[in-house]
Amino acid sequence: MNAWKLWENPLVVRGVRSRLRLKHAVSWGLVTIVACIFMYVFVSNMAMRQPNTTQAEASREAIVPLLILQGGILLVMGTGSVAGGMARERTYRLLDYQRLTPMSPASKIIGMLIGLPIREYFLFTLTLPFVFYAAWVGQMPFVVLLKFYTVFICSGLVYHMTGLVAGMIVDKPWRAGTVSQGLIFLLYLVLPQISSAGFTFFEHLTARPVFYGLLMQHILPQNTIEGFITEIRYQRYHSVDFFGMKLMPTYFSLAVQGFAIVSLYVIVYRKWLGEWRLPFSKGYALLFFAVAQFFLVGSVQPYLRNNNLFDMLTESASRDLIFRSPTFAVFIVLFITQAVSGIVAALVLHLCTPNWHQSVLALRRVYKRGGGRLPWSDDAASSLPIAVACILMSWLGFIAVYQTAVSAQRIAVNNPVGEVVMMLLVFAAVLLTIQQVREQFSDRVGMMALFVFWVVPFLSMILLWSAFNRPVLGLYVATPFPAAALWSGTSMLVSDLNSLADREMVPLIFASHTQRIVWLTLVFYGGAASVLLLTSRRRWQRIRTAAGQGPATIDKPATSSVEMASAVPAYARAGD
Amino acid sequence: MIHTSDMRVDYDGFTAVHDLSLDIPAGQVFGLIGPNGAGKTSTIRVLATLQQPTYGDVRIGGIDVAEAPDRVHAILGYMPDLAPVHDDLKVWEMIDMFAASHFIGRRERKRKIDDCLERVGMLGKREVKGNTLSRGMMQRVVLAKTLVHEPKVLLLDEPASGVDPVARIEFRRILRRLADQGKTVLVSSHILTELADMCDAIGIMREGRMVVSGQIDDIVRRMQPKRIVEIDCPGGAASAAALLSARPGVVSVDTKAQTVLVEFNGDSNEMSRLLAYLVGSGVSVTRFVEKRFNVEDIMLQLDSMEVA
Numbered sequence: 001m002n003a004w005k006l007w008e009n010p011l012v013v014r015g016v017r018s019r020l021r022l023k024h025a026v027s028w029g030l031v032t033i034v035a036c037i038f039m040y041v042f043v044s045n046m047a048m049r050q051p052n053t054t055q056a057e058a059s060r061e062a063i064v065p066l067l068i069l070q071g072g073i074l075l076v077m078g079t080g081s082v083a084g085g086m087a088r089e090r091t092y093r094l095l096d097y098q099r100l101t102p103m104s105p106a107s108k109i110i111g112m113l114i115g116l117p118i119r120e121y122f123l124f125t126l127t128l129p130f131v132f133y134a135a136w137v138g139q140m141p142f143v144v145l146l147k148f149y150t151v152f153i154c155s156g157l158v159y160h161m162t163g164l165v166a167g168m169i170v171d172k173p174w175r176a177g178t179v180s181q182g183l184i185f186l187l188y189l190v191l192p193q194i195s196s197a198g199f200t201f202f203e204h205l206t207a208r209p210v211f212y213g214l215l216m217q218h219i220l221p222q223n224t225i226e227g228f229i230t231e232i233r234y235q236r237y238h239s240v241d242f243f244g245m246k247l248m249p250t251y252f253s254l255a256v257q258g259f260a261i262v263s264l265y266v267i268v269y270r271k272w273l274g275e276w277r278l279p280f281s282k283g284y285a286l287l288f289f290a291v292a293q294f295f296l297v298g299s300v301q302p303y304l305r306n307n308n309l310f311d312m313l314t315e316s317a318s319r320d321l322i323f324r325s326p327t328f329a330v331f332i333v334l335f336i337t338q339a340v341s342g343i344v345a346a347l348v349l350h351l352c353t354p355n356w357h358q359s360v361l362a363l364r365r366v367y368k369r370g371g372g373r374l375p376w377s378d379d380a381a382s383s384l385p386i387a388v389a390c391i392l393m394s395w396l397g398f399i400a401v402y403q404t405a406v407s408a409q410r411i412a413v414n415n416p417v418g419e420v421v422m423m424l425l426v427f428a429a430v431l432l433t434i435q436q437v438r439e440q441f442s443d444r445v446g447m448m449a450l451f452v453f454w455v456v457p458f459l460s461m462i463l464l465w466s467a468f469n470r471p472v473l474g475l476y477v478a479t480p481f482p483a484a485a486l487w488s489g490t491s492m493l494v495s496d497l498n499s500l501a502d503r504e505m506v507p508l509i510f511a512s513h514t515q516r517i518v519w520l521t522l523v524f525y526g527g528a529a530s531v532l533l534l535t536s537r538r539r540w541q542r543i544r545t546a547a548g549q550g551p552a553t554i555d556k557p558a559t560s561s562v563e564m565a566s567a568v569p570a571y572a573r574a575g576d
Numbered sequence: 577m578i579h580t581s582d583m584r585v586d587y588d589g590f591t592a593v594h595d596l597s598l599d600i601p602a603g604q605v606f607g608l609i610g611p612n613g614a615g616k617t618s619t620i621r622v623l624a625t626l627q628q629p630t631y632g633d634v635r636i637g638g639i640d641v642a643e644a645p646d647r648v649h650a651i652l653g654y655m656p657d658l659a660p661v662h663d664d665l666k667v668w669e670m671i672d673m674f675a676a677s678h679f680i681g682r683r684e685r686k687r688k689i690d691d692c693l694e695r696v697g698m699l700g701k702r703e704v705k706g707n708t709l710s711r712g713m714m715q716r717v718v719l720a721k722t723l724v725h726e727p728k729v730l731l732l733d734e735p736a737s738g739v740d741p742v743a744r745i746e747f748r749r750i751l752r753r754l755a756d757q758g759k760t761v762l763v764s765s766h767i768l769t770e771l772a773d774m775c776d777a778i779g780i781m782r783e784g785r786m787v788v789s790g791q792i793d794d795i796v797r798r799m800q801p802k803r804i805v806e807i808d809c810p811g812g813a814a815s816a817a818a819l820l821s822a823r824p825g826v827v828s829v830d831t832k833a834q835t836v837l838v839e840f841n842g843d844s845n846e847m848s849r850l851l852a853y854l855v856g857s858g859v860s861v862t863r864f865v866e867k868r869f870n871v872e873d874i875m876l877q878l879d880s881m882e883v884a
Contacts, residue, residue: 011673018662018665098677100625274645276628
């Protein structure tokens with residue numbers, strides 16, 4: 001079956017039959033059309049009441065609420081439908097039926113992706129004539145709308161794929177819907193805050209940059225103060241600086257979203273093949289991290305190199321983050337670079353690290369075929385090589401960003417080499433510990449470790465700082481929480497801690513402690529990683545032993561009276 | 577057609593299936609019996625490629641399910657326990673979806689849907705939505721869905737649970753007919769009587785182990801090495817017991833009112849000689865029958881072995 005013949009895809013047909021019956025289509029369609037008519041007439045007439053507003057300008061203004069309605073339908077409702085529908089099918093085991101059909105996984109994924117939110121696609125289609133009418137009356141170039149909708153639908157696919165993944169992982173349908181809608185909230189409202197610190201690619205997961213950089217220019221009247229202010233405010237969306245290039249926001253958004261869609265597709269594809277499969281293969285985990293680093297470094301470097309962009313960064317830092325000094329802007333960039341690298345690396349390791357059973361099972365297959373060991377790229381092989389590769393790539397990325405900041409003279413350098421090396425080692429030790437905990441222990445133990453070593457010290461620090469007025473002690477208590485060392489270490493890198501300008505970053509009372517904090521964290525995680533790496537060798541030895549043994553010798557329970565009866569030959573031998 | 581060797585299924589902290597070896601030839605109805613938690617569903621899910629075994633070989637129609645699950649899907653029909661249906665679809669729409677998923681052409685689909693619904697006695701409910709069906713109806717609809725691509729192997733997990741007695745009888749009839757058509761059926765249940773009449777062979781699972789398996793007659797022979805003969809002797813049970821206890825091959829004699837229960841070691845010829853001896857001795861015999869174990873007796877026997 002051709003995956004792209006949507007009208008023949010049984011899952012799309014199923015979506016039409018279940019969610020788009022005539023009575024549903026008529027009632028939902030009527031509500032949507034009435035809402036569109038109301039919005040267009042209300043907003044354009046309200047705009048016409050303003051002095052010197054033309055019919056075209058008033059009509060263009062009506063586009064914004066219509067787009068918000070479309071976003072609500074396609075992004076919020078649609079994602080909820082995908083996540084909820086998928087989780088319901090999985091919870092009630094209807095998905096098992098579908099797993100056992102000989103359709104290709106691609107056809108199944110596309111069928112689910114279009115079939116589950118089919119009603120939302122229908123309602124979205126109903127709103128389109130109103131937008132196009134408003135654009136026609138408003139004399140807006142259609143090519144602008146076309147570019148916008150390309151990115152809008154692409155970002156819709158990102159969210160729907162997120163919904164599919166949530167539905168495949170989260171148990172309860174309502175919880176899957178809430179999780180995926182929470183992710184939309186995160187993407188639209190939280191991550192753009194990081195974007196304002198130079199990490200523009202996060203924002204390009206949404207349609208916001210194209211909306212502000214492309215559509216708003218045409219919607220708001222250019223000859224008014226409001227239009228002028230908007231033009232200035234959204235200047236940063238007019239093009240995307242990436243390494244040394246200036247890219248069109250539309251194309252950059254499509255590249256970032258395409259990467260997100262492919263990654264989510266990989267997860268769903270693998271989960272379709274078997275629920276026990278890890279979300280990422282080793283190869284894709286590496287590729288994912290490399291591309292994420294590429295976007296991360298490529299987005300942030302121009303902000304440190306280019307004076308205009310750096311001023312914009314400082315200005316946005318002062319507006320959004322309530323800090324003022326340029327040094328602080330660099331500090332934030334370096335801190336976020338490492339934090340994002342660490343979070344993405346931890347996520348990648350989480351998605352590609354096998355458990356004990358998976359490793360034993362795969363090794364048995366290898367032995368059965370006469371092989372001796374698992375290739376590094378096997379799903380069930382250790383993720384240690386991936387962790388090492390992520391560490392090396394993160395180091396390269398961080399050095400590239402730091403070097404740019406130094407060469408552009410954004411920071412005063414004291415004695416960077418030793419401190420940079422120390423930071424890199426802390427990063428490596430933390431990541432190796434995370435990888436080993438993930439590989440050697442169950443999820444529950446991992447979550448417990450996270451709580452005990454990260455959350456508790458962090459909360460204790462807050463308590464000691466605010467309630468007991470013991471900030472220095474609080475900082476020492478927070479040593480196991482890597483962000484504390486990251487904060488302290490980065491503050492050492494950017495400039496002289498005793499200068500007045502740096503009091504925003506690290507209060508002067510901490511200045512003499514920061515290096516010690518970083519050392520302590522290095523000792524803590526270095527020790528933990530070393531111990532875990534040693535136990536890992538023994539664990540793999542046990543895995544090899546278990547894989548080499550037959551089933552009768554592994555964890556065989558004590559002989560019970562039932563075994564007396566099991567001495568009767570199995571059916572295969574009974575007939576002999 | 578279905579083959580497992582040393583199949584083991586582990587979950588976190590416990591083993592659901594221990595070293596299961598099974599060989600079911602084509603055209604056989606094999607019943608997997610056991611209480612809840614015996615490992616039946618895990619076994620069936622592994623056979624259906626929905627779960628990986630921790631160890632062991634699993635083959636369906638000669639195809640290794642771990643190596644080529646896609647090829648297995650084409651010949652496999654799977655019905656889970658408490659078989660769910662799509663409650664927002666009509667009965668025919670649901671079956672149509674699966675028929676299309678198995679690449680059955682549009683024209684042929686219509687015929688097949690009606691054919692399958694008729695086989696399970698649900699043609700009259702063709703236009704009814706899934707959310708209005710009773711449990712028994714749902715089971716039948718899912719069976720119809722399972723049959724639509726005419727699989728060679730059927731894996732039915734507790735197919736008759738929750739259905740009324742009439743529907744159960746109907747179910748048995750359907751399964752027998754499927755076996756007659758050459759399909760291999762693996763059907764599980766925790767209700768013994770449900771499977772006894774319709775299976776060619778059974779396997780009894782307990783705590784993840786296949787406790788006993790084989791053709792029902794073979795199992796009976798193995799579980800009941802000594803024959804038990806029930807003899808009704810109106811007015812002469814005591815004298816009959818005295819006569820019998822002296823006969824060769826008689827292990828023990830017990831009387832219950834007018835009935836004598838004889839545990840006997842001999843073959844059929846010796847049994848007929850026993851009857852002739854009684855009649856020749858002037859004992860009035862109105863019933864002389866060998867008591868045969870049924871599946872329930874086997875289970876009780878296994879229970880008593882476990883207690884011992």
